Amino acid sequence: MPVRAFIGLGANLGQARETIEEALDALKHTDGIESVVVAPLYGSDPVDAQGPTFVNTVAEIQTRLEPLALLDTLQSIEKIHGRKRPYRNAPRTLDLDLLWYEGVTMDSARLTLPHPRMHERAFVLKPLSDLTPTLALKQGSLKLLLEKCSDQKLWPL
Incomplete structure (x- = not known):
């Protein structure tokens, strides 16, 4: 039975x-991912980082992949697009984060679910x-969390 993520x-x-459009296309053609629904694209300034402005969105998927298998898929797509990790929050060609996986809470060396900082990021909360x-996170409603991030500049593309 597929789950929502x-x-x-x-x-x-x-x-x-x-690059975002190509990554979405790759997700749509991945075995184990049955549907992909995408929010609008947004521009945002980097948060806790430096570099050029970002293009961001969130995709809702229905998947049969387990969380770590989905993470492996996401990292494979990042690698295809030249993702390098020279240091934390470095500028990137592509960043794919598993934010939330229905019914799963975990904290391992490879993956924390729900994503530990998603409630602090307007560029995640708005498209979500x-x-x-x-959808409510343990930290509160998306509306309330977005209000707390009102100092983060975000614009529709």
């Missing part, structure tokens, strides 16, 4: 918008609320 997509190097405005 949310993937955060971001890029701020190279042809960011095109576009897809599912009633």
Whole structure:
């Protein structure tokens, strides 16, 4: 039985918008992912980082992949697009984050679910609320969390 999961997509190097679109296409053609619904694209300034502005969105998927298998898939797509990890929050050609996986809470060396900082990031919360405005995180409603991030600049693309 497929489960619902949310993937955060971001890029701020190279042809960011095109890279996001290619990553979404790869997700749509991945065995074990049955559907992909995408929020609008947003531009954002880096948070806790430096570099060019980001292109961001969130995708809601229905998947049969277990969380770590999905993470492996996401990292494989990142690698295809030249993702390097020279240091934390470095500018990137593509960033795919498993944000939330229905019914799963975990904290391992490889993966923490739900994503530990998603409630602090307007570039995650806004597209997530576009897809599912009633979703609540343990930190509160998406609306309340977005209000707490009102100092983070975000614009529709």
